Amino acid sequence: MAEENAIELRGVKKAWGDVVAVQSFDVEIRKGEFFSLLGPSGCGKTTTLRMIAGLEEPTEGQILLEGHDVVRVPPYRRNVHTVFQDYALFPHMTVNKNIWFPLKMRGISLSDAGQRIDRVLRLVNMEGYERRLPQQLSGGQRQRIALARSLVDEPAALLLDEPLGALDFKLRGAMQKVLKDIQRNVGITFIYVTHDQTEALTMSDRIAVMKSGRVHQIGTPDEIYSRPATAFVASFIGEMNFLHGRRLQAQGEMPQAEVGGHRFRASRSTITGTPGSGDEVLVCIRTERVQVNSHRGTDHEVEGTVRRIVYRGTDYELTCDLAGQEVRAVVSAVDWNPELRVGTQARLGFNAADITFFPQAEEKEIVQYTTEAV
Template sequence: MTSAAMPQTSRRTTAPAGPAIRLIGLSKRFGETTAVDSVDLEIRSGEFFSMLGPSGSGKTTVLRLIAGFELPTAGVIELEGKDVSARAPFERDVNTVFQDYALFPHMSLMENVAYGLRVRGVNKADRRQRAAEALEQVQLGSFLDRRPSQLSGGQRQRVALARALVVRPKVLLLDEPLGALDLKLRQQMQVELKELQQELGITFIFVTHDQEEALTMSDRIGVFNKGRIEQVGTPEEIYERPNGSFVANFVGTSNIFPSTLARSLYGRDDRFSVRPERIQLRPLPPEGPGTGIAVTVTALVYLGHATQVRGTLSDGTTAVALIPVTAGRGGEFAVGQPAVLSWNQQDVVWLPPAF
C-alpha cells in the first residue's frame, strides 16, 4: 500500500467537532481483580491512537469495552458524544481486527470481505462491488477468488483489514494485529497501516505491547500500567519527556539516576533520566569540558548500527550508553575498563518521586 497505490480521491470526510471516543471513569473488575481502574480518555476523530503497555496492563480490556465485548463495571463510553456503554457490539459503529484474523477458510476473499455486508442486508451486487473496492484498497484486487490458505500471513492480515473496513465503521479497533508476523513484514505493515489510516481518515485505535509499533504509527499514545493510564501524548512527548520512571523504562531504554547523584551534580533531590543515545562515553582520561562520571564497563552488545555499552557507577547504579558505529570507532571499550560518561543538561528529564 504505497502512496502511489492509493488514489488521492480520498473518502476522508470532515471530522466531527467532538472526540470520536470519550471514556469517563471507566472501570472493569473480574471478581476481585481490577483490570481497568477509573480511566478517563478522549480519542480524537480521525487520529491514529495507540494503547501501549505490558501484558495485564488493561489496554486490551479497554478495547473490548469500547467494542462492546465486555460491559463496564462503572463509567461511561461515548461514541461521537452518544453513550454506548450498555449497547451490544452490533449496535456500535465500530469494527475490530484481531491478531487471529478468523477468516472463513471455505470462502473466497470476496466472500470473506462481503460477509459483514451480507449480515447487514446489503444486496448482492452492492456488497460484491464494495468488497472488490476494499480488496483493491489493500492491494489484493487481483486475488478475489483465492482462499485464505493460498495467502501469506501479511496478505491474510490485509484481508482482515478489508473485511473490517468494508462496513465503513466510524472507529476501527485493532488488537495487536501484527503480532503473528515476522519482523520484516511487521515493519512493512506498520507503514502500510498508517498510510491506509491517513487515506481513509477513520479513527484507528491500536493495541500493542511493542513500543516501536506505537512510536512508528501513532498520532498519540496512551501508556497503560496496572489498569491505569500513566501518560498520554505524541510519540515525541512520550519518548522525550516521560512523566515517570515506568514510562521512561517501558518506552525505549532509559537510565534512571538516583537523587543522591542529582544532589551532587545539580543540588536537587529528585531522580532523573537520560536516554542512552544522549550519553557520551569516553575512555579515561576524560577529555574536554562537561560533567564526567567515572564508570567501569561491564558489558558490550553489538547492535549493527551501534554498540550498547553498559557500565557501573561507584554506587552500583547501572548506566547504558549507545555508541554509533562510525568509521574509526570500535574497540575503544573493553569489559573491566574504566571510562567516563557525560551528557548535556538539556537531555536530563526530571522524574517525580517514587511511591
Template sequence: MDKESSNFSQIVLKNVSKVFQDFVAVDNINLDIKKSEFFSLLGPSGCGKTTTLRMIAGLESPTSGKIFLGGKDVTNVPAYKRDVNTVFQDYAIFPHMNVWDNIYFPLKMKGISKKEAAPKIEKVLKLVNMLNFSNRYSHQLSGGQRQRIALARALVNEPQALLLDEPLGALDFKLRVAMQTVLKDIQQELGITFIYVTHDQTEAITMSDRIAVMRQGVVDQIGTPDEIYNKPATPFVASFIGEMNFVDGKVVEEYEDELKVKIANNFIICKKNNYLIKKDDEVLVSIRPEKVYINPEQKLPNQIYAKLSRIVFRGDNYQITTQFDSSELTSVVAAKSINLNFNLGHELRLGWYTEDVQVFPIQLKKNIIKYK
C-alpha cells in the same frame, strides 16, 4: 498540536472501569481520541489494553463509566449496532466463507445486496492489494494475507473508528515491518480513526499520532511518541519504551526550576517536573543511553567519570557500559562516530544535557520493567 486539540472527539472514555470477578482489568481510565487520529494503547500483557478496546467495540461492557462514540453515549449499545469495527488478533476470518463472502458479511448484515456490495468489496480488496484472492478460503491464505482480509472486512463499512487488537503480533519480523507501512498508509488515505492495541513499543512509536501507555489497568501517560520517548511521565513508561538508564540519587539542593542530585560521589543537575520533590528526598534518575556522550568535545552541564566495563557491537552502533562506584551507566554511540581504542577499566568522561535527565520519586522504582 493546536490543530489536533481543536479537532472533533471521535471516541471518549469517561472514568471507565472493568472488573472481572475480583480482578480489576481497567481502573478508572479517561481517553479522548480525536477524529482521524492514529491512537495506540501500549502496555505489557495484562495491562488492560485489550479489555479497553473490547469495551469500545461493545464486546465487553464497562463495570462503571461512560463511552462516547462520535459524541453519542454508546455505553449500553450492543456491539452489532456500534459504528466501529475490529481487526482481531488472530484475524477471525470466517472459515466457512471465502474471502469475498467474508468481506460481504458486514454489508449483508446491513441489508445491502450482493450487486450493490460488489464495487465496495472490490474497492477494499484493491486497497489491501488482494484483488485476486476473492475465491480463496482462510486456510488457503498466509498470515499476512489473512491480516489484509481482516482489515478489508473491517473497513468495508467505513466505520467511525477501526480497532486493531495486536494485528501484527502473529507475523514474523520483516512482514510486520511491511504491514506497519501498509496500515499507516491506509489510515492516512482513508482518514479513519485507528485505535491500535500493541505491546510492541517500536510499533507504537513509529505508527502513532498519540500513545496511551497502560500499566495494570491504569493509564500512566498519554502523549505523542516524542513526548512519551523524551519526557516519560513515570519510571514505568521510561523503562517500557526504549532503553533507559536508571540510577538512584539524593537531592542535595533545590533551585527555582532545577534540582542538584548526588549520585554516588558525583553531583548532577536535573530539571524539576510535576513531581513534588524536595531537598533530601531519595530520587530515581533516568537518562537514555544515546543521550550519554562519551568524552564529549565541549564541556556539558553534567559530567561524571566512570570506568569502561563492557563494549557490545550491535551493527550500526556500540553499546558501551561503564561503572562508577556501585552504579552502571550504558551509552549508545553510532558505530562510525567513535574511536574505541580503550582497554576495559579505562576511565571515561561521560556527559549529558540537563533536559535529557528525568527525575522521579524513589517510590516509583518498583514499577520499572525489568526484562530478564
C-alpha cells in the same frame, strides 16, 4: 465539542470481583486519529477495547461514540469493528464472500456490493485474490483481507487488538506501513492495541501507556519518549539509565541530586515538595544521551570504568561503572573510538536537558531493560 471526538471515555472502570482490569480511564479520541493502547501483558488493553466494542460493560463510567453514550447500545449497533490477531476469516468462504459478509448482513447483494469490495481490495493491495480461500493465503495476506472486511461498510472507528502479533518480524514491519497508509487514506479512527513500543511510536498520533489497569500517560510519541510522566513509562519505552541519587538543595532554578559524589542538575523532576536531607531520587538519562569521550562540551562530566562492550551492528553499547552503579551508553559505530576497552576509563558526559528525576518510590514499577519489549 463532543461530536468532534470519535470516542470518549469518562472515568471508565472494569472490575471482576477483586480484579480491577481498568480504572479511571479518561480520554477524548479525535476523528481520524491513530490512537494506541500500549502496555505489558495484563495491563487492561483488550478489556478497554472490548468495552468500546460493547463486548464488556464498564463497572463505572461512560463511553461515548461520536458524542452519544453507548453503554447500553449492543455491539452490532455500534459503528465500530474489531480486528483480532487471529484474523477470524470464514475458512469455507472465498475472499470475495468474506469481505461481502458485513454488507450481506445489511441486506446488500453480492452484485450490488461489487464496487465496494473492489475498492477495499485495492486499498489493501489484494486485487486478483477474490476467488481464493483463506487457507490459500499467507498470514499477512489473510490479515489484509480481514482489514478489508472491517473497512467495507465504512465504520466510524476500527479497533485493532495486536493485529500483527502472529506475523514474523519483517512482515510485521511491512504490515505496519500498510496499515498506516490505509488509515491515512480512509481517514477512519484507529484504536490500536500493542505491547510493542516501537510499533506504537512509529504508527500513532497519540499513545496511552498503561500498567496494571492504570493509565500512566497519554501523549504524542515524542511526548511519551522525551517527557515520560512516570519512571514506568521511562523504563517501558526506549533504553533508560536509572541511577540512585540523593536530592540536594537546588542552587538556582534546576533541581539537583548527588550521584557517587557528583552533582547533577536536571531539566525535569516529577518530585514535589522541598528536598529534605537524605531524600532519595531516581536520576534518569537515556542511553543514547550519554556522551562518551566526546569533544562537545556537556554540563556534567564524570569518569567511569568500562565494564562491558557489546557490538550491535549500527552501534556499540558500553556499560561503565560509576561509583558502584552501572551507566549504559550507546555510541554510534561511526563515532566509535577503538581505544575504548574493558578496564579503561571513559569520560561520560551528561546534559541537564537530558536528565529527569523521579521519586525513588517509583523504582518498583520500572520494567527491567530488554532490547525487545516482547
